[in-house]
Amino acid sequence: MELMKLEIVTPLGVIFNDEIKQVTIPGSEGEFGVLAGHASLVSLLDAGVIVIETKESKELSVAINGGYVKVEEDKTLCVVDGAVAIDAEGSDLATALANAKELLRKAGESNVGIASAMSKIDRLA
Amino acid sequence: MANLKDIKRKISSVKGTQKTTRAMKLVSSSKLKKAEEVAKRSKIYATKLTELLSEIAQKMNQSDGDIDNIFFKENKNPSKVDIVFVSADKGLCGGFNYQTIKRTNKLLKEFDEAGVEVRLSGIGKKGIAFYKYNKRDMINEINDLSSSPSYERASEFISVLVEDYLQGKTDKIVLVYNGYVNMITQEIVEQQLLPVDMSKIELNSVSMSELEIEPDDDDTLMNALVKKYIEYSMYYGLLTSLAGEHSARMQAMDAATKNAGEMVQKLTVKYNKARQEAITTELIEIISGMESLK
Numbered sequence: 001m002e003l004m005k006l007e008i009v010t011p012l013g014v015i016f017n018d019e020i021k022q023v024t025i026p027g028s029e030g031e032f033g034v035l036a037g038h039a040s041l042v043s044l045l046d047a048g049v050i051v052i053e054t055k056e057s058k059e060l061s062v063a064i065n066g067g068y069v070k071v072e073e074d075k076t077l078c079v080v081d082g083a084v085a086i087d088a089e090g091s092d093l094a095t096a097l098a099n100a101k102e103l104l105r106k107a108g109e110s111n112v113g114i115a116s117a118m119s120k121i122d123r124l125a
Numbered sequence: 126m127a128n129l130k131d132i133k134r135k136i137s138s139v140k141g142t143q144k145t146t147r148a149m150k151l152v153s154s155s156k157l158k159k160a161e162e163v164a165k166r167s168k169i170y171a172t173k174l175t176e177l178l179s180e181i182a183q184k185m186n187q188s189d190g191d192i193d194n195i196f197f198k199e200n201k202n203p204s205k206v207d208i209v210f211v212s213a214d215k216g217l218c219g220g221f222n223y224q225t226i227k228r229t230n231k232l233l234k235e236f237d238e239a240g241v242e243v244r245l246s247g248i249g250k251k252g253i254a255f256y257k258y259n260k261r262d263m264i265n266e267i268n269d270l271s272s273s274p275s276y277e278r279a280s281e282f283i284s285v286l287v288e289d290y291l292q293g294k295t296d297k298i299v300l301v302y303n304g305y306v307n308m309i310t311q312e313i314v315e316q317q318l319l320p321v322d323m324s325k326i327e328l329n330s331v332s333m334s335e336l337e338i339e340p341d342d343d344d345t346l347m348n349a350l351v352k353k354y355i356e357y358s359m360y361y362g363l364l365t366s367l368a369g370e371h372s373a374r375m376q377a378m379d380a381a382t383k384n385a386g387e388m389v390q391k392l393t394v395k396y397n398k399a400r401q402e403a404i405t406t407e408l409i410e411i412i413s414g415m416e417s418l419k
Contacts, residue, residue: 009173011276011357013166029339042181043339044346068350070177079173081353 003055004036005075008062010083016052016062023076024051025069034071041071047104049086049120050078061086061120063100129403132396136389143385149217150378157308157371164305164364171361178321178354181347184336194344195291196351199320203296205242207286208232209318211302211362212252213370214272219377221311221370222251225303228313232299233261244295246286248363271370274363280356283318287355290319300359305368309376316362318355 001021008016024033026048045067052060067080084100104118185194210229212222229245229252236243246265247253253266265285270278289295298319306312316322338346 009170011167011170011360014169027339039337041337041339042177042346044349068174068177068346068353070180077173077177079170079177 002036004034004038004073006052006078007076008050008078008080008083010080015083015085019055020052021055021057022053025076025078026050026064027069034076037073038071038076040073041069043069043071045069045078045080049100050083051120063103065103129396129399132392132399136392136396139385139388139392143382143389146378146381146385150375150382153371153375153378157368157375160364160368160371161305164361164368167357167361167364171357174350174354174357178350180336181338181350182321184338185347194347194351196319196321196348200296203241205244205295205297206236207244207246207289207295207298208236209246209283209286209298209300209359210248210252211271211300211366212247212249212255213366214250214269215370215374216251217377218370218374219380221303221373221377222249222255224311224313225301226252226255228315229301232301232315246282248282271363271366274360274367276356276360279360279363283356283359284352287319287352298355300362302362302366303369303373304362304365305372308372311369311373314362314365316358318358321351321354 003019003021006016006018006020006023007014022033022035024031025043026046028044028046031048032043045064047065048063050062050064052062054060063084063086064078064080065082067078069079070077082103084103086100101118182197208229210225212225216222233243233245245256245261245263247256247263248267249271250268253263253268256263265282267278267282270282286295286298290298297317300314300316300318302314302316303311304314340346
């Protein structure tokens, strides 16, 4: 499977920069998946969860509270305001989940996106 | 002849000062490391954000020829301008604050001469104190934001001005701060926040005609992005100004410590001379006393 580059940047620095297989992004007009070779696109992001399929076919989730994404054929760049990684194999999964929920809650407006993101986080638990 | 006791007292007082300046230097250098780190990391974000903004601006530029967005419309004859300066909350950092004030004054003078009305907003105790003393009105002043920058407060502060700009109350927003370059240099930065300075935005020649934008009316994304860009520029200004402040203080305190050391040395020489003189005088007195007894 063809790989592409994903970079996630927050005000506190780069939190993810690696080759990946696929990524699902919470766009403001709805969630969408990106594979290598996707058409160029710039979109606003809502609060939600970015789901990454790494090159080792592992699933990785990052909760974000909004931002922007720029998709190019071989590269995706997410510029987000705040992010919390939820590592399913991490030792303090509970803390990470709590942090992620807190971040989403702070993002404000109780909308469907946040609710679905919350349920996604719960599924990971 | 200088009194021995006086010199001794002076030496110990200079040594006391030296202790203080040395401690301040150490404190600043450790704080600088932290501030530098934060500024460096957020620089990546700022760069990416600018990159994104340029690309969308470029795309809009291509479709319209001219960017038709209030954030980009340059008013050739501004009648009302906002100036925001960032100074430190504390002194004892050499010419750091004065540099900012000097540049702000220069801008004020330029606008005054051009007959442009200027609204001044200040961040940081030192600059605010200066303009208060000089009886210059400020519409907005914040203390203790420059010593502990927070994104929320910075964006709150700048949104008020952006709102005024959008309502047409002002034509321009300029930000002045003394930014960090490296350990020994700071550089005054004068940044035009609004309208967005197109010369700062690089238009590279990558074909973006295929670029899709979501939500697909250009303005929603553009407005959100520009607002973010401005808020972040403000925040970044605060961060680099803080790092600059610490590096300036470190330098100033280093120089002060050295000067104090030199002074102690000079005073010690003086003290020894005075002591020897006293001994010589005393000896002469004793000898001449003995001579007269013979």
